[in-house]
Amino acid sequence: MDDRLLSPLAAVGNASVKTSYPVLTRRWYVLFVASLVAFEQGFIWNNFGPIALTLKNETVFDWNDATVAWMGNWGPIAYVIAFLPTAWMLDTWFMRPTAVIAAAMIVVGSGVRLINTGPTTACLYLMHLGQCLNGLAGPFAMSAGTVLSAAWFAPGERTTSTAIFCIANMAGVSASYLVGPLLVPQDGTISDVRRYLWVCFALACTALVLVLVYLPSKPPVGCSPSRTSSTARMNLMDGMKALSNNRSFWLVCISYGAMTGLYAGWGPLYALIIEALGKKVAPHPQTTAAWIGFWSNLSGNVAGMVFSILADRGVGRQSFKTILCVLSGMGVVVYTVWAVLFVRKDWLEAAGLPVIYALCIMAGICVNSTVPIFYELAVDAVYPVAEGLTTSVLTVVNNIGGLIFLLLPSIGVKIGDWVNYSVGGACFVSVVCMSMFQGRLRRTDMDNTEE
Numbered sequence: 001m002d003d004r005l006l007s008p009l010a011a012v013g014n015a016s017v018k019t020s021y022p023v024l025t026r027r028w029y030v031l032f033v034a035s036l037v038a039f040e041q042g043f044i045w046n047n048f049g050p051i052a053l054t055l056k057n058e059t060v061f062d063w064n065d066a067t068v069a070w071m072g073n074w075g076p077i078a079y080v081i082a083f084l085p086t087a088w089m090l091d092t093w094f095m096r097p098t099a100v101i102a103a104a105m106i107v108v109g110s111g112v113r114l115i116n117t118g119p120t121t122a123c124l125y126l127m128h129l130g131q132c133l134n135g136l137a138g139p140f141a142m143s144a145g146t147v148l149s150a151a152w153f154a155p156g157e158r159t160t161s162t163a164i165f166c167i168a169n170m171a172g173v174s175a176s177y178l179v180g181p182l183l184v185p186q187d188g189t190i191s192d193v194r195r196y197l198w199v200c201f202a203l204a205c206t207a208l209v210l211v212l213v214y215l216p217s218k219p220p221v222g223c224s225p226s227r228t229s230s231t232a233r234m235n236l237m238d239g240m241k242a243l244s245n246n247r248s249f250w251l252v253c254i255s256y257g258a259m260t261g262l263y264a265g266w267g268p269l270y271a272l273i274i275e276a277l278g279k280k281v282a283p284h285p286q287t288t289a290a291w292i293g294f295w296s297n298l299s300g301n302v303a304g305m306v307f308s309i310l311a312d313r314g315v316g317r318q319s320f321k322t323i324l325c326v327l328s329g330m331g332v333v334v335y336t337v338w339a340v341l342f343v344r345k346d347w348l349e350a351a352g353l354p355v356i357y358a359l360c361i362m363a364g365i366c367v368n369s370t371v372p373i374f375y376e377l378a379v380d381a382v383y384p385v386a387e388g389l390t391t392s393v394l395t396v397v398n399n400i401g402g403l404i405f406l407l408l409p410s411i412g413v414k415i416g417d418w419v420n421y422s423v424g425g426a427c428f429v430s431v432v433c434m435s436m437f438q439g440r441l442r443r444t445d446m447d448n449t450e451e
Contacts, residue, residue, distance in 0.1 A: 024219055027152040031161055033215050034095065034148055035168035036207045037103050041141035042172030043179075044110055044134045044200050045075045048127075050180035050293060051196075052271040053286040054188045061193070062119040065272055069409035071131050072269070076261075076399035076406070078135025079142075083396040086139035088236050090147050090388030094217035102140035103208040109133030110201040117194045138399070141169045143391040145372075146379045150387050151218045155226050155444060156312050163308035163372035167301040170368055174297035177270070181290040227446060233386035243393055248381050248439030253397050255433035256374040258426040259328060261401020263367040266419070269409060274356075276415045277342075280349050281356070288353065296360040300368025308372045320377045321437050324370055328430035331366035334359055335424030342420050366427070383443035401426065 048055060052068045055061040089098040113130035116122045145165030149158040183196040234242060243249050266273065270293045275285040282288040307323065338359055341348040348356075378394050379387045405422060409415065 023154050030152055033210045035165050037099055038141040038165055038169040039172040040106055040204050040207045041137045042169040043176050046173045046176040050177045050290045051184040053186050054184050060190055066410050069406050073406040073410055074131035075135040075138055076403035078132050079138040079399040080396055082136045083139045083392045087389040087392035091386040096215050096217045098140055099211050099215055102137040103211045105133050105137040107204045107208050110204045113197050118190055139392055142395040146375050146387040146391045159308040159311045159376045162375050163305050166371045170297055170301050174294050177290045177293035181287055186286045233384050239385040239389045242385050246382055248437055251433045251437045252378045253394050255430040256394055257397030257401050259430040260367055261398040262405045262423045262426040264402040265405025272415050273419055292357055292360045296364030299361045300364035303365045303369035304372050307369055320373050321434055324434045325431055327366045327370050328427050331427030332424055334363045335420050339420035342417055380441040380443045381439035
Protein backbone atom coordinates (compact mmCIF):
# COMPACT_ATOMS: atom_id res chain seq x y z
CA MET A 1 0.00 0.00 0.00
CA ASP A 2 1.44 3.35 -1.06
CA ASP A 3 1.94 5.84 1.70
CA ARG A 4 1.78 9.56 1.08
CA LEU A 5 3.78 11.59 3.53
CA LEU A 6 2.85 15.08 4.49
CA SER A 7 5.28 17.57 3.04
CA PRO A 8 8.04 18.27 5.57
CA LEU A 9 7.72 21.44 7.58
CA ALA A 10 10.91 23.07 8.66
CA ALA A 11 11.04 26.27 10.59
CA VAL A 12 14.58 27.53 10.64
CA GLY A 13 15.52 30.57 12.62
CA ASN A 14 18.25 31.37 15.10
CA ALA A 15 19.60 27.82 14.63
CA SER A 16 16.31 26.21 15.75
CA VAL A 17 14.56 23.60 13.61
CA LYS A 18 11.09 22.27 14.26
CA THR A 19 11.05 18.53 13.65
CA SER A 20 8.58 17.25 11.05
CA TYR A 21 6.75 13.95 11.49
CA PRO A 22 5.50 11.66 8.68
CA VAL A 23 1.80 10.77 8.53
CA LEU A 24 0.82 7.67 6.56
CA THR A 25 -2.19 7.57 4.27
CA ARG A 26 -3.07 4.07 5.46
CA ARG A 27 -4.05 5.55 8.84
CA TRP A 28 -7.54 6.16 7.45
CA TYR A 29 -7.98 2.51 6.50
CA VAL A 30 -6.77 1.41 9.94
CA LEU A 31 -9.29 3.81 11.49
CA PHE A 32 -12.05 2.44 9.23
CA VAL A 33 -11.46 -1.20 10.21
CA ALA A 34 -11.24 -0.46 13.93
CA SER A 35 -14.32 1.76 13.70
CA LEU A 36 -16.24 -1.03 11.97
CA VAL A 37 -15.69 -3.23 15.03
CA ALA A 38 -16.93 -0.40 17.26
CA PHE A 39 -19.96 0.10 15.00
CA GLU A 40 -20.92 -3.56 15.13
CA GLN A 41 -20.56 -3.73 18.92
CA GLY A 42 -22.93 -0.79 19.38
CA PHE A 43 -25.35 -2.19 16.80
CA ILE A 44 -25.64 -5.57 18.52
CA TRP A 45 -25.79 -4.07 22.02
CA ASN A 46 -28.97 -2.20 21.08
CA ASN A 47 -30.54 -4.96 18.95
CA PHE A 48 -33.49 -5.59 21.22
CA GLY A 49 -34.50 -2.15 22.49
CA PRO A 50 -35.95 -0.83 19.19
CA ILE A 51 -38.03 -4.02 18.69
CA ALA A 52 -39.02 -4.42 22.34
CA LEU A 53 -42.77 -4.33 21.71
CA THR A 54 -42.47 -7.18 19.20
CA LEU A 55 -40.41 -9.26 21.61
CA LYS A 56 -43.05 -8.84 24.32
CA ASN A 57 -45.56 -10.66 22.12
CA GLU A 58 -46.25 -14.12 23.58
CA THR A 59 -45.93 -15.72 20.13
CA VAL A 60 -42.42 -14.27 19.68
CA PHE A 61 -40.26 -14.19 22.84
CA ASP A 62 -42.91 -13.35 25.48
CA TRP A 63 -40.50 -11.00 27.27
CA ASN A 64 -41.43 -8.29 29.75
CA ASP A 65 -39.94 -4.83 30.34
CA ALA A 66 -37.44 -6.21 32.85
CA THR A 67 -36.06 -8.73 30.34
CA VAL A 68 -35.67 -6.07 27.65
CA ALA A 69 -33.81 -3.86 30.14
CA TRP A 70 -31.55 -6.74 31.15
CA MET A 71 -30.49 -7.30 27.55
CA GLY A 72 -29.19 -3.73 27.47
CA ASN A 73 -27.80 -4.01 30.99
CA TRP A 74 -25.32 -6.71 29.97
CA GLY A 75 -23.36 -4.00 28.15
CA PRO A 76 -22.35 -2.02 31.26
CA ILE A 77 -22.10 -5.16 33.44
CA ALA A 78 -19.64 -6.83 31.06
CA TYR A 79 -17.84 -3.52 30.62
CA VAL A 80 -17.06 -3.27 34.32
CA ILE A 81 -15.63 -6.79 34.17
CA ALA A 82 -13.53 -6.30 31.03
CA PHE A 83 -12.35 -2.68 31.16
CA LEU A 84 -9.11 -3.26 33.10
CA PRO A 85 -7.93 -6.29 31.05
CA THR A 86 -8.76 -4.35 27.88
CA ALA A 87 -6.83 -1.30 29.08
CA TRP A 88 -3.83 -3.50 29.83
CA MET A 89 -4.03 -5.16 26.38
CA LEU A 90 -4.35 -1.84 24.56
CA ASP A 91 -1.36 -0.35 26.35
CA THR A 92 0.78 -3.54 26.35
CA TRP A 93 -0.23 -5.62 23.31
CA PHE A 94 -1.51 -2.56 21.44
CA MET A 95 -4.22 -2.39 18.80
CA ARG A 96 -4.16 -5.56 16.67
CA PRO A 97 -4.38 -8.35 19.31
CA THR A 98 -6.99 -6.41 21.27
CA ALA A 99 -9.08 -5.79 18.14
CA VAL A 100 -8.93 -9.48 17.17
CA ILE A 101 -10.17 -10.56 20.60
CA ALA A 102 -12.94 -7.91 20.62
CA ALA A 103 -14.13 -8.77 17.10
CA ALA A 104 -14.11 -12.49 17.95
CA MET A 105 -16.20 -11.83 21.06
CA ILE A 106 -18.78 -10.01 18.94
CA VAL A 107 -18.91 -12.86 16.41
CA VAL A 108 -19.33 -15.55 19.08
CA GLY A 109 -21.87 -13.44 20.95
CA SER A 110 -24.00 -12.86 17.86
CA GLY A 111 -23.59 -16.51 16.83
CA VAL A 112 -24.86 -18.13 20.04
CA ARG A 113 -28.09 -16.15 19.72
CA LEU A 114 -28.91 -18.17 16.58
CA ILE A 115 -28.76 -21.55 18.32
CA ASN A 116 -32.31 -21.29 19.65
CA THR A 117 -34.86 -18.62 18.75
CA GLY A 118 -38.33 -18.57 20.30
CA PRO A 119 -40.33 -18.22 23.53
CA THR A 120 -38.22 -20.81 25.37
CA THR A 121 -35.97 -20.80 28.41
CA ALA A 122 -33.02 -21.96 26.29
CA CYS A 123 -33.50 -18.98 23.96
CA LEU A 124 -33.63 -16.58 26.91
CA TYR A 125 -30.36 -17.91 28.37
CA LEU A 126 -28.61 -17.84 24.98
CA MET A 127 -29.70 -14.24 24.38
CA HIS A 128 -28.32 -13.28 27.79
CA LEU A 129 -25.04 -15.06 26.97
CA GLY A 130 -24.78 -13.41 23.55
CA GLN A 131 -25.36 -9.94 24.97
CA CYS A 132 -22.79 -10.56 27.71
CA LEU A 133 -20.13 -11.67 25.21
CA ASN A 134 -20.83 -8.64 23.04
CA GLY A 135 -20.58 -6.46 26.15
CA LEU A 136 -17.08 -7.81 26.84
CA ALA A 137 -15.99 -6.15 23.58
CA GLY A 138 -17.43 -2.83 24.81
CA PRO A 139 -14.20 -1.49 26.35
CA PHE A 140 -12.45 -1.81 22.99
CA ALA A 141 -15.38 -0.26 21.13
CA MET A 142 -15.43 2.76 23.43
CA SER A 143 -11.79 3.16 24.52
CA ALA A 144 -9.53 2.23 21.60
CA GLY A 145 -10.11 5.44 19.68
CA THR A 146 -7.65 7.56 21.66
CA VAL A 147 -5.00 4.81 21.45
CA LEU A 148 -5.36 4.62 17.67
CA SER A 149 -5.36 8.40 17.31
CA ALA A 150 -2.20 8.79 19.39
CA ALA A 151 -0.36 6.10 17.41
CA TRP A 152 -1.41 6.98 13.85
CA PHE A 153 -2.58 10.61 13.64
CA ALA A 154 -0.92 14.01 13.86
CA PRO A 155 -1.92 16.36 16.71
CA GLY A 156 -4.08 18.38 14.31
CA GLU A 157 -6.11 15.28 13.43
CA ARG A 158 -6.40 13.48 16.75
CA THR A 159 -9.72 14.90 17.91
CA THR A 160 -11.26 14.20 14.50
CA SER A 161 -9.91 10.64 14.52
CA THR A 162 -11.17 10.02 18.04
CA ALA A 163 -14.55 11.46 17.06
CA ILE A 164 -14.85 9.13 14.05
CA PHE A 165 -14.15 6.09 16.25
CA CYS A 166 -16.56 7.25 18.99
CA ILE A 167 -19.22 8.12 16.46
CA ALA A 168 -18.86 4.69 14.84
CA ASN A 169 -19.97 3.03 18.08
CA MET A 170 -22.87 5.47 18.50
CA ALA A 171 -23.72 5.13 14.80
CA GLY A 172 -24.13 1.41 15.38
CA VAL A 173 -26.70 2.24 18.05
CA SER A 174 -28.37 4.67 15.62
CA ALA A 175 -28.48 2.03 12.88
CA SER A 176 -30.23 -0.41 15.21
CA TYR A 177 -33.13 2.02 15.53
CA LEU A 178 -33.50 2.03 11.75
CA VAL A 179 -32.67 -1.56 10.79
CA GLY A 180 -34.41 -3.27 13.73
CA PRO A 181 -37.98 -2.06 13.11
CA LEU A 182 -37.42 -2.32 9.35
CA LEU A 183 -36.67 -6.06 9.58
CA VAL A 184 -38.89 -6.72 12.61
CA PRO A 185 -42.14 -4.70 12.49
CA GLN A 186 -44.34 -4.37 15.56
CA ASP A 187 -46.52 -7.28 14.36
CA GLY A 188 -43.45 -9.29 13.34
CA THR A 189 -42.80 -13.00 13.87
CA ILE A 190 -40.00 -15.21 15.17
CA SER A 191 -38.82 -15.62 11.57
CA ASP A 192 -38.38 -11.86 11.30
CA VAL A 193 -36.34 -11.78 14.51
CA ARG A 194 -34.19 -14.69 13.36
CA ARG A 195 -33.49 -13.02 10.00
CA TYR A 196 -32.43 -9.88 11.90
CA LEU A 197 -30.04 -11.89 14.07
CA TRP A 198 -28.51 -13.51 10.97
CA VAL A 199 -27.83 -10.05 9.50
CA CYS A 200 -26.05 -9.09 12.73
CA PHE A 201 -23.95 -12.26 12.65
CA ALA A 202 -22.92 -11.67 9.01
CA LEU A 203 -21.85 -8.10 9.73
CA ALA A 204 -19.86 -9.23 12.77
CA CYS A 205 -18.05 -11.85 10.68
CA THR A 206 -17.20 -9.23 8.06
CA ALA A 207 -15.60 -7.00 10.68
CA LEU A 208 -13.54 -9.89 12.09
CA VAL A 209 -12.25 -10.86 8.64
CA LEU A 210 -11.13 -7.29 7.90
CA VAL A 211 -9.31 -7.12 11.24
CA LEU A 212 -7.51 -10.41 10.54
CA VAL A 213 -6.52 -9.34 7.02
CA TYR A 214 -4.94 -5.99 7.95
CA LEU A 215 -4.96 -4.00 11.15
CA PRO A 216 -1.43 -3.22 12.37
CA SER A 217 -0.97 -1.93 15.89
CA LYS A 218 1.36 0.94 15.04
CA PRO A 219 3.01 2.64 12.05
CA PRO A 220 6.42 1.28 10.96
CA VAL A 221 9.48 2.34 12.93
CA GLY A 222 10.47 5.89 12.06
CA CYS A 223 6.95 6.90 11.04
CA SER A 224 5.64 8.32 14.33
CA PRO A 225 3.14 11.11 13.53
CA SER A 226 3.97 13.30 16.54
CA ARG A 227 6.47 13.89 19.30
CA THR A 228 4.28 12.25 21.97
CA SER A 229 3.22 9.26 19.86
CA SER A 230 6.60 7.61 20.40
CA THR A 231 7.02 8.73 24.01
CA ALA A 232 6.85 6.00 26.64
CA ARG A 233 3.69 5.94 28.73
CA MET A 234 3.27 4.95 32.38
CA ASN A 235 2.70 1.27 33.10
CA LEU A 236 -0.69 0.09 34.34
CA MET A 237 -0.04 0.37 38.09
CA ASP A 238 1.72 3.72 37.93
CA GLY A 239 -1.01 5.00 35.63
CA MET A 240 -3.74 3.88 38.03
CA LYS A 241 -2.00 5.70 40.89
CA ALA A 242 -1.60 8.84 38.79
CA LEU A 243 -5.27 8.82 37.82
CA SER A 244 -6.47 8.20 41.35
CA ASN A 245 -4.65 11.33 42.56
CA ASN A 246 -5.57 13.58 39.64
CA ARG A 247 -8.43 15.90 40.62
CA SER A 248 -8.86 17.23 37.09
CA PHE A 249 -9.31 13.73 35.69
CA TRP A 250 -12.02 12.83 38.18
CA LEU A 251 -13.93 16.02 37.45
CA VAL A 252 -13.92 15.08 33.75
CA CYS A 253 -14.70 11.45 34.60
CA ILE A 254 -17.72 12.22 36.80
CA SER A 255 -18.99 14.82 34.35
CA TYR A 256 -18.75 12.44 31.39
CA GLY A 257 -19.93 9.34 33.24
CA ALA A 258 -22.99 10.94 34.79
CA MET A 259 -24.33 12.70 31.72
CA THR A 260 -23.52 10.25 28.93
CA GLY A 261 -23.97 7.15 31.08
CA LEU A 262 -27.54 7.86 32.13
CA TYR A 263 -28.40 9.11 28.64
CA ALA A 264 -27.07 5.84 27.17
CA GLY A 265 -29.60 4.01 29.35
CA TRP A 266 -32.37 5.56 27.25
CA GLY A 267 -31.26 3.55 24.20
CA PRO A 268 -32.58 0.09 25.12
CA LEU A 269 -35.69 1.63 26.71
CA TYR A 270 -36.71 4.15 24.03
CA ALA A 271 -39.69 2.09 22.85
CA LEU A 272 -40.91 1.66 26.42
CA ILE A 273 -40.43 5.38 27.22
CA ILE A 274 -42.37 6.44 24.12
CA GLU A 275 -45.06 3.86 24.93
CA ALA A 276 -45.45 5.49 28.36
CA LEU A 277 -46.43 8.76 26.65
CA GLY A 278 -49.75 7.20 25.66
CA LYS A 279 -51.52 6.30 22.43
CA LYS A 280 -52.82 9.84 21.93
CA VAL A 281 -49.26 11.14 21.63
CA ALA A 282 -47.65 8.13 19.93
CA PRO A 283 -50.16 5.75 18.28
CA HIS A 284 -47.31 3.56 16.99
CA PRO A 285 -44.74 3.71 19.80
CA GLN A 286 -42.20 1.23 18.40
CA THR A 287 -41.98 2.98 15.03
CA THR A 288 -41.94 6.42 16.67
CA ALA A 289 -39.23 5.37 19.13
CA ALA A 290 -37.13 3.95 16.30
CA TRP A 291 -37.16 7.18 14.31
CA ILE A 292 -36.66 9.39 17.35
CA GLY A 293 -33.75 7.24 18.51
CA PHE A 294 -32.21 7.28 15.04
CA TRP A 295 -32.45 11.04 14.51
CA SER A 296 -31.38 11.98 18.05
CA ASN A 297 -28.28 9.77 17.82
CA LEU A 298 -27.48 10.91 14.29
CA SER A 299 -27.78 14.59 15.20
CA GLY A 300 -25.49 14.08 18.19
CA ASN A 301 -22.95 12.27 16.01
CA VAL A 302 -22.92 15.01 13.39
CA ALA A 303 -22.57 17.73 16.02
CA GLY A 304 -19.72 15.84 17.69
CA MET A 305 -17.95 15.52 14.34
CA VAL A 306 -18.32 19.25 13.66
CA PHE A 307 -16.98 20.22 17.10
CA SER A 308 -14.03 17.84 16.67
CA ILE A 309 -13.08 19.14 13.23
CA LEU A 310 -13.26 22.71 14.50
CA ALA A 311 -11.05 21.77 17.46
CA ASP A 312 -8.44 20.25 15.15
CA ARG A 313 -8.54 23.40 13.03
CA GLY A 314 -7.63 25.43 16.11
CA VAL A 315 -11.15 26.71 16.85
CA GLY A 316 -12.15 25.92 20.40
CA ARG A 317 -9.49 23.39 21.43
CA GLN A 318 -8.42 25.60 24.30
CA SER A 319 -12.11 26.14 25.12
CA PHE A 320 -13.13 22.51 25.71
CA LYS A 321 -14.25 23.41 29.22
CA THR A 322 -16.55 26.19 28.03
CA ILE A 323 -18.03 24.03 25.26
CA LEU A 324 -18.80 21.22 27.71
CA CYS A 325 -20.34 23.58 30.26
CA VAL A 326 -22.62 25.14 27.63
CA LEU A 327 -23.76 21.79 26.19
CA SER A 328 -24.37 20.34 29.67
CA GLY A 329 -26.36 23.44 30.64
CA MET A 330 -28.48 23.09 27.53
CA GLY A 331 -29.10 19.47 28.51
CA VAL A 332 -30.48 20.60 31.88
CA VAL A 333 -32.95 22.88 30.09
CA VAL A 334 -34.05 20.19 27.62
CA TYR A 335 -34.71 17.58 30.30
CA THR A 336 -36.49 20.10 32.52
CA VAL A 337 -38.95 20.72 29.67
CA TRP A 338 -39.21 16.95 29.11
CA ALA A 339 -40.00 16.42 32.80
CA VAL A 340 -42.75 19.06 32.79
CA LEU A 341 -44.39 17.58 29.68
CA PHE A 342 -44.13 14.06 31.08
CA VAL A 343 -46.09 15.15 34.18
CA ARG A 344 -48.58 17.39 32.34
CA LYS A 345 -50.04 14.94 29.84
CA ASP A 346 -52.49 17.58 28.57
CA TRP A 347 -49.59 19.82 27.59
CA LEU A 348 -47.84 16.83 26.05
CA GLU A 349 -50.87 15.97 23.93
CA ALA A 350 -51.22 19.59 22.85
CA ALA A 351 -47.52 19.77 21.92
CA GLY A 352 -47.64 16.55 19.91
CA LEU A 353 -44.89 14.51 18.29
CA PRO A 354 -43.02 17.41 16.62
CA VAL A 355 -42.09 18.81 20.05
CA ILE A 356 -41.07 15.33 21.26
CA TYR A 357 -38.84 14.92 18.20
CA ALA A 358 -37.30 18.36 18.74
CA LEU A 359 -36.56 17.71 22.43
CA CYS A 360 -35.00 14.30 21.76
CA ILE A 361 -32.85 15.63 18.92
CA MET A 362 -31.67 18.53 21.09
CA ALA A 363 -30.88 16.06 23.88
CA GLY A 364 -28.85 13.96 21.45
CA ILE A 365 -26.85 17.00 20.37
CA CYS A 366 -26.25 18.17 23.95
CA VAL A 367 -25.06 14.77 25.18
CA ASN A 368 -23.60 12.73 22.31
CA SER A 369 -21.64 15.59 20.77
CA THR A 370 -19.58 15.88 23.97
CA VAL A 371 -18.11 12.35 23.84
CA PRO A 372 -14.97 12.95 21.68
CA ILE A 373 -14.32 16.22 23.50
CA PHE A 374 -14.43 14.48 26.89
CA TYR A 375 -12.06 11.77 25.60
CA GLU A 376 -9.45 14.13 24.22
CA LEU A 377 -9.66 16.44 27.23
CA ALA A 378 -9.10 13.51 29.60
CA VAL A 379 -6.09 11.98 27.81
CA ASP A 380 -4.53 15.42 27.29
CA ALA A 381 -4.96 16.42 30.93
CA VAL A 382 -3.34 13.27 32.41
CA TYR A 383 -0.49 12.73 29.90
CA PRO A 384 1.78 10.68 30.12
CA VAL A 385 -0.74 8.19 31.52
CA ALA A 386 -1.49 5.72 28.71
CA GLU A 387 -4.49 6.58 26.54
CA GLY A 388 -5.99 3.08 26.79
CA LEU A 389 -6.08 3.17 30.58
CA THR A 390 -7.39 6.74 30.74
CA THR A 391 -10.31 6.16 28.38
CA SER A 392 -11.09 2.75 29.90
CA VAL A 393 -11.48 4.26 33.36
CA LEU A 394 -13.41 7.18 31.90
CA THR A 395 -15.85 4.93 30.07
CA VAL A 396 -16.32 2.46 32.93
CA VAL A 397 -17.83 5.33 34.93
CA ASN A 398 -20.11 5.95 31.93
CA ASN A 399 -21.18 2.31 31.99
CA ILE A 400 -21.80 2.38 35.73
CA GLY A 401 -24.18 5.28 35.09
CA GLY A 402 -25.94 3.28 32.39
CA LEU A 403 -26.02 0.21 34.64
CA ILE A 404 -27.77 2.13 37.42
CA PHE A 405 -30.30 3.58 34.97
CA LEU A 406 -31.11 0.19 33.39
CA LEU A 407 -31.11 -1.66 36.70
CA LEU A 408 -34.28 0.08 37.89
CA PRO A 409 -36.57 -1.29 35.14
CA SER A 410 -34.75 -4.63 35.46
CA ILE A 411 -35.97 -4.99 39.05
CA GLY A 412 -39.51 -3.95 38.23
CA VAL A 413 -39.50 -0.13 38.54
CA LYS A 414 -41.95 1.19 35.94
CA ILE A 415 -40.95 3.77 33.35
CA GLY A 416 -42.03 7.14 34.76
CA ASP A 417 -40.96 10.66 35.65
CA TRP A 418 -37.63 9.46 37.02
CA VAL A 419 -36.20 8.84 33.51
CA ASN A 420 -36.22 12.60 32.91
CA TYR A 421 -35.23 13.72 36.40
CA SER A 422 -32.21 11.41 36.42
CA VAL A 423 -30.72 12.51 33.09
CA GLY A 424 -31.50 16.19 33.77
CA GLY A 425 -29.82 15.87 37.17
CA ALA A 426 -26.82 14.19 35.54
CA CYS A 427 -26.47 17.12 33.11
CA PHE A 428 -26.49 19.49 36.09
CA VAL A 429 -23.74 17.43 37.78
CA SER A 430 -21.72 17.78 34.56
CA VAL A 431 -22.10 21.56 34.60
CA VAL A 432 -20.87 21.73 38.22
CA CYS A 433 -17.89 19.43 37.64
CA MET A 434 -16.72 21.12 34.45
CA SER A 435 -17.00 24.57 36.02
CA MET A 436 -14.50 23.35 38.65
CA PHE A 437 -12.06 21.89 36.09
CA GLN A 438 -8.68 23.68 36.07
CA GLY A 439 -6.49 21.21 34.14
CA ARG A 440 -4.41 21.99 31.07
CA LEU A 441 -3.76 20.14 27.79
CA ARG A 442 -0.39 18.60 28.70
CA ARG A 443 -0.05 16.36 25.64
CA THR A 444 -0.94 19.15 23.22
CA ASP A 445 1.50 21.48 24.95
CA MET A 446 4.25 18.86 24.57
CA ASP A 447 3.54 18.38 20.85
CA ASN A 448 3.59 22.13 20.31
CA THR A 449 6.97 22.47 22.00
CA GLU A 450 9.84 22.76 19.54
CA GLU A 451 12.56 20.18 19.88
